[in-house]
Amino acid sequence: MTQSNSDDFAVANFSRRGFLKGVVASGALLIAANWGWRNAFAEEKKAYGADGMAHGWVDDPKVFLALGADGLVTFVCSRSEMGQGVRTSLAMVVADELEADWAMMRVVQAPGDEQRYGNQDTDGSRSMRHWFEPLRRCGAAARQMLEQAAAERWQVPVDECRAREHKVVHVPSGRSLGYGELAEAAAALPVPARDSLRLKAPEQFRYIGKESTRAIDGADIVNGRAVYGLDPRFENMLYAVVARPPVYGGKLKTVDAGAALKVMGVVRVVEIAGSPIPSEYQPLGGVAVVASNTWAAIKGREALKLDWDDGANAVYDSAAYRQAMSKAAKAPGKVVREAGDVEAVFAKGGRLVEAEYYIPHLAQAPMEPPVATAYFADGACEVWAPSQAPQVTRERIAERLGIPFDQVKVNVTLLGGGFGRKSKPDFILEAAVLAKEFPGRHVRVQWTRQDDLQHSYFHTVSVEYLRGALDADGKPSAWLHRSVAPSIGALFGPDPRHENPIELGMGFVSMPYALPNLRLENPEVAAHTRVGWYRSVSNIPHAFAVQSFIAELAAAAGRDHRDFLLELLGPARNIDPHSLGDTWNHGESPTLYPIDTGRLRAVVEEATRQAGWGKELPQGRGLGLAVHYSFVTYVAVVLDVEVRDDGTLVVHRADMAVDCGPQINPERIRSQMEGACVMGLGNTVVSEISFKDGRVQQSNLHDYQVARLPLAPKTVAVHPVIPAGEVPLGGVGEPGVPPVGPALANAIFAATGKRIRELPIRNQLQNWRKA
Amino acid sequence: MITLNLNGKDHSLDVPEEMPLLWAIRDVAGYSGTKFGCGMGLCGACTVHVDGQATRACITPVGLAVGKKVTTLEVLHADPVGQVVQQAWLELGVAQCGYCQGGQIMTATALLKGNPNPDDAQIETAMAGNVCRCGTYNRIRAAIHVAAGKLKEGQA
DSSP, X not given: OOOOSSTTOOSGGGOTTOXXXXXXXXXXXXXXXXXXXXXXXXXXXXXXXXXXXXXXXXXXXXXXXXXXXXXXXXXXXXXXXXXXOHXXXXXXXXXXXXXXXXXXXXXXEOOSOHHHHOOOOOOTTOHHHHHHHHHHHHHHHHHHHHHHHHHHHHTSOGGGEEEETTEXXXXXXXXXXXXXXXXXXXXXXXXXXXXXXXXXXXXXXXXXXXXOOOOTTHHHHHTTOOOBTTOOOOTTOEEEEXXXXXXXXXXXXXXXXXXHHHSXXXXXXXXXXXXXXXXXXXXXXXEEEEESSHHHXXXXXXXXXXXXXXXXXXXXXXXXXXXXXHHHHHXXXXXXXXXXXXXXXXXXXXXXXXXXXXXXXXXXXXXXXXXXXXXXXXXXXXXXXXXXXXXXXXXXXXXXXXXXXXXEEEEEOBOSOOTTGGGSTHHHHXXXXXHHHSTXXXXXXEXXXXXXXXXXXXXXXXXXXXXXXXXXXXXXXXXXXXXXXXXXXXXXXXXXXSOOHHHHTTTXXXXXXXXXXXXXXXXXXXXXXXXXXXXXXXXXXXXXXXXXXXXXXXXXHTOOHHHHHHHHHXXXXXXXXXXXXXXXXXXXXXXXXXXXXXXXXXXXXXXXXXXXXXXXXXXXXXXXXXXXEETTEEEEEEEEEEEXXXXXXXXXXXXXXXXXXXXXXXXXXXXXXXXXXXXXXXXXXXXXXXXXXXEESOOSTTTSOOOOGGGSOSEEEEEEOOOSSOOOOOOOTTTTSTTHHHHHHHHHHHHHSOOXXXXXXXXXXXXXXXX | OEEEXXXXXXXXXXXXXXXXXXXXXXXXXXXXXXXXXXXXXXXXXXXXXXXXXXXXXXXXXXXXXXXXXEEOGGGGGGSHHHHHHHHHHHHTTOOSSOTTHHHHHHHHHHHHHHOSSOOHHHHHHHHTTSOOTTOOHHHHHHHHHHHHHHHHHHHO
């Protein structure tokens, strides 16, 4: 899926006739067919893990692997690459079981086709934990087919044949045949039954858990050959930008396109129908300016005269909304978990601690703004897009264009960042709608950064109110937490006005601390914009509140934060998340994935040990700690932070202890944690989306700020914590983010005595010396 | 019709002079290694070299580049410093999604040409205009040091 390095790179690789043409041409293992394991799969379907996902998993080597006569192995990656390294990491798993030489591995991207590939929604930090075992089986099955082919060629028993480093060796005689020489014969063999597969023992792993592989796309990225959503080029293609209603739910009243049509290069102006609220993944509607290049489309859009009917959400005002949330947080709300009697403890008086935290809307702002290219002809539509969710994209295009599902093809490019934004195909649907207006021509819809920031599916905004009591020994005796936040659920149906089970399960009801009296409430609040997934989702506000408040209680009790936190975690024990009221548990089995407070303790102990917790630091410098369990992974962070006299923050060092179960690609785990640390700092220090008159007030990266290099810690040290005993895989992409914000706030408190309760921090520390 | 010297060749482009260099390079000349990130010179994803200077192509009218040499990521491997920077990026596994990395590499190459041995503060100043949403900054900083070390070795 890459074009040549020369300047006349071409369109050929994006031929409409077959994304996998090159693979098929290389012959051998790729055989298009439904076969046995698909049917068996239906019976095996269970509620949890990969089995619980739409279309589940597939482990058929004839779906995922092609072996050429030249020995090249082509792995079809069905999960979207957005920087988490999935194309490399999944290929490592297959290559290892296949005994393939890494230098001979190639990766092509699967189009959206869950009937064939199993679930493709790349979100929830679950690609590796759901696909590790199926892809091991896939590689092992192909390896055994190669051994079988060699045995038949030599007329020897198969158990005398061993696949090793891209060839099959006849052990008694020392003869060998390369994989390429065996490709055709192996492809003709049946896939061995699952119960006959011989998986490698961990000590035999060549790539899994090792640092030996280079990133599959690394060289293409540094040479400018990698193909992202805005890169496929076609002859005679058109470029569009869209003017969308500035308020969610708004409608176009009138448009005067006269001046726009006079802009050189503008071809036509097309209205796109919006959808009523809840609009799910549908386009917001508006007016598209279609032109012969992107610049002409942008200039054309500037020349449109537009009049909008803003609708009911024109009332959305972040300042007023915050007051309303704060008011809701002061009154009893829907009880989502309760133990003991908090009110009785509070009524007794004693040491009470109270805090209210504010965590604003955020925009994912991937470096690549939403962009997609579509082609429509003869009742069929093909798109090229940076999508985290190609299957639902295909479904919605079929519905919207009124064509059969099998007449839609969704090609997935590399994603220039996703962070949840590209799980929603509204921007791809815009391209498909426009392509239908220009049959036989490719149409690209390009979002500008302003479009991206003003029409995202925003991270929720929340007020988190906490009240706690300390007993005579300084131990927490009661804990009340009210979380108020508009729900993602409002995208899909009538506004639930409460957090849904998934949001509640992101570190709110699932908080595992040993508290005798506890009440968790979720007062109601309405959504006035499109709230959507943002990397780590509701874990961000919940972790910020819980981890900040534990530090506040520790300070009130005059205790060391680390000791207080460990005591609050209590003895090592497995907690069934269902017993806490968390029915979701990240989609995983509560038996396989209990919350293990021992593992939480271990990451706290490791991060604090590595950071030198307790060491003397000058005034203005401090260590801050936080721990959070999300996406079935345990992460503790200690930040060493200096607050300069003028309020500037310098993060000297981050120690991140991570227990995500067995580590498949340790190098990419480190990089995900490093990135999560930086993104967590950006979320906490500089980023905020706010609304006035229903409109987003920010328009580009000058007023919606994100982390830049000076905010990055001087050092990010990632410490793997390997749990005792056998545990299943955890997530990696998201769990690093949530503890970073509260670790920073706690470090600032240690450095300055000032408690941060409102995000982003921005210039709140300007006068800390005088205060 | 303007003539743009791009990656060592003259290209005749039928574009208005005020079209940003970015879109002339991408949509008209057909080089896709230079990325669109913000359109206001705020993120650095579109960084190219104009007569060797790191330049934000999204806010530079193509007319201003006429008569100058414009170089993009696609031919950086032909530049001795650029090649070392690319190699350092690969060795340290800097890229995550990779979308901004072309701009980072172009900025870092221009930095090292002007200052072969930058310290952390100089790197921060030079690179603060290049945003990476994946948060690869630590490795960017480290890769610039590695490249500087290699360039020094090469000269010795």
